[in-house]
Amino acid sequence: MIKRTIYKQVLDTIKNRPVTLITGARQVGKTTICKQLVKEKAFNYVSLDNIRERKEAIDDPEMFLQLHPSPLIIDEVQYAPELFDVIESIVNDSKFKNDSNYGMYVLTGSQSYNLMQGVSQSMAGRIGIIEISPLSYSEIKKTKEEPFNVEIIKIQNRIKSLRIKVDDLYKIIIKGFYPELHDNASLDEESFYADYVKTYIERDVSQLINVKDKLLFQSFLELIASMTGEELVYANVSKVLGVSIDTIKSWISVLMAGSIITLIEPYNEDSITKRIVKRPKIIFNDTGLACYLAGFNDPETLKRSRFAGHFVETYIINEIIKSYKNNNESCRFYYYRDSNQNEIDLIMLKNGVLTPIECKTGVKFNSSNVKSFKQLNKTKYEIGTGCIICNTDTIYKVDDNVYAIPITSI
Secondary structure: OOOOOOHHHHHHHHHHOOEEEEEOOOOOOHHHHHHHHHHHHOOEEEEOOOHHHHHHHHHOHHHHHHHOOOOEEEEOHHHOOOHHHHHHHHHHHHHHHOOOOOOOEEEEEOOHHHHHHHHHHHOOOOEEEEEOOOOOHHHHOOOOOOOOOOOHHHHHHHHHHOOOOHHHHHHHHHHOOOHHHHHOOOOOHHHHHHHHHHHHHHHHHHHHOOOOOHHHHHHHHHHHHHOOOOEOOHHHHHHHHOOOHHHHHHHHHHHHHOOOEEEEEEOOOOOOOOOEOOOOEEEEOOHHHHHHHHOOOOHHHHHHOOOHHHHHHHHHHHHHHHHHHOOOOOOEEEEEEEOOOOEEEEEEEEOOEEEEEEEOOOOOOOHHHHHHHHHHOOOOOEEOOEEEEEOOOOOEEEEOOEEEEEHHHO
């Protein structure tokens, strides 16, 4: 079992909240973390994947929670939203009788839309919410994971012990970051993803929307996967699939609710320009799933394809976001593009400092590759050290306060 950086955050939340909600896509390791809590913290455990348990929870939630006393983990709790009001009552009653009611319940689920509805209606202010991502490269390599910053000394120390060859980069992009693929070396990747997509459509998607033509929704998934790292133009997707723009928007919301994709919003500041692109950019949350859906199962084929840059960009952006999420640190993420074709792949905004980032597949770059960074010169924020994250083995200066750094810097 691979040690998860975010486990510390889970323990901290349990100590400081009556209810902890662990959400995230299927197969990212929620149940594994729960089993660890059962072993180390003596939690009781019940899964609503079990049809009998689910029926009891729906039919008589009060009796269900009497039969399963706290401290209790309820896995896949979205199947029985009837539990939320009863849990709220139990938590409130415990607080009235005792000084502390922390660590009573841990809830997990893979459908954040249904979960958030229950939370907002029943347990606002009583619950800590943690979203689990697929594994990070640091977790796989058992290396300390810290929030990414362009701090050259720290990066130099990190890359001394953590390197990745170009061919190996594409291998791991295609393999993806779901824990089971790294815990079980004999597991066939294509079979894993085929089962994953089937389960996701049959169980998660069908609960959120009425997808009459499941093959059409799978075509939508495949199209969106091939667009990772690109702007989302609803009209174009609608035209290709022959469905309405409203339907495409609804389906995009479903992918976001299931933690399948992230939409990176464009950076918009009146002091910079009024000609910016206002469409979001799609980032698939796991490169392996995106590669499977887009039809890539060979690293060399992906490397030679026109999709290579976008999949490497997707990998880099995911790793940066995970480094913050896993350490419970906040950071805002944007991208930039304007009508003059100036583009910045990622902009981090943290503590009033903007960090511009380019994601590249090559090795050698110069100031012309970061000329778009100058579009931020009129910003009201401080501009931090920028970078090109690429396949270089060494750090070198590209422009004033901009460096090329290895992919393993993250």
